[in-house]
Amino acid sequence: MSGGDGTRTVRAGRHTVEVHRPDKVLFPAGEDGAPEYTKSDLVDYHRAVAPFMLPHLRGRPLMLERHPDGVDGPRFMQKNTPEHYPEWIGRVEVGKEGGTVRHTVCDDSATLVYLADQAALTLHRWLSRTGQVDRPDRMVFDLDPAGDDFEAVREAARLVGELLDELRLPSALMTTGSRGLHVVVPLTGRQDFDEVREFARAAAEVLAAAHPDRLTTAARKKDRGDRLYLDIQRNAYAQTAVAPFTVRARPGAPVATPVSWDELDDPALHARRWTIADAVEQARTRPWAGIMNRARALGPARRRLNALRG
Secondary structure (H helix, E strand, O other), X not given: OEOOOOEEEEEEOOXXXXXXXXXXXXXXXXXXXXXXXXXXXXXXXXHHHHHHHXXXXXXOEEEEEEOOOOOOOOOEEEOEOOOOOOOOOEEEEEEEOOEEEEEEEOOOHHHHHHHHHOOEEEEEXXXXXXXXXXXXXXXXXXXXXXXXXXXXXXXXXXXXXXXXXXXXXXXXXXXXXXXXXXXXXXXXXXXXXXXXXXXXXXXXXXXXXXXXXXXXXXOOHHHOOOOEEEEOOOOOOOOOEEOOOOXXXXXXXXXXXXXXXXXXXXXXXXXXXXXXXXXXHHHHOOOOOOHHHOOEOXXXXXXXXXXXXX
16 A cells, blocks of 8 residues: 555555655666666565565574665665664674674564665575574575676586585575575584585585686685686675575666576576566475475585595
8 A cells, every 4th residue: 555655555464564665766777678676566576575585584694785776876785783673673683703783684574575665675694593693504605607607607506516416415506696506505503604614615625626627716806717716605604695585786686596406407597587577486486395404414424525535
């Protein structure tokens, strides 16, 4: 329902959210035919995708990427939850060097709608939960190409997936909505961030050593050449990764979208394949069905990896 003062009232679960300036253009129409999307469109997308997105957000500290004037305006990376946020929105206080940060936690559809009203386009989530913030239950390999070459990404994803299969670790695939793919591994939360990052680094180094002309673990861009970067840096305390089904601040409102491993062979697949116009349809296919419930500890996989390294 719309108000006469430039607001829209949205009922989401147990709460009513006022959406201010619903006609505000967040994604201008592009010369390449990319459609225009308003704040109201973002709200509608968040409401529709909530059943699929919330399981990946609940109980996790968030960093919010806000674009109050749309994607062409300034960007704000927001960690601390402002005092004016409604009391029903979740928060968690986590330690940082010299103090604490009170992160927003998104546990329900009303919070998703409120964050859309705040022009929080992209939700970046921690890989751990509020109960034990120092022990991740996700491990992420970020496949970052040197250019916008998706074939290199597709090839790297196959190699990462094959290695994880050999290590008997379940894995899931997600477009980033930008240029690459994420490979996500569900963990039991027994290991701390340092252990998980060291494992991810060792796995990435095995792959880079086997394919030195195509893959690299070099953190500095100048050392990578045209090789794809196997980025494991997100596996660290207070680091984040884009959440499944979140929108990216790029023309056309592309969405970070879970896909099945079978879809990797689809010639139409690319990092920005889905947008807020059709990502919910992809969500309904449940491409990650059952995978996130197959969490593993890294001990046995570490022994297998060590055997591979000789």
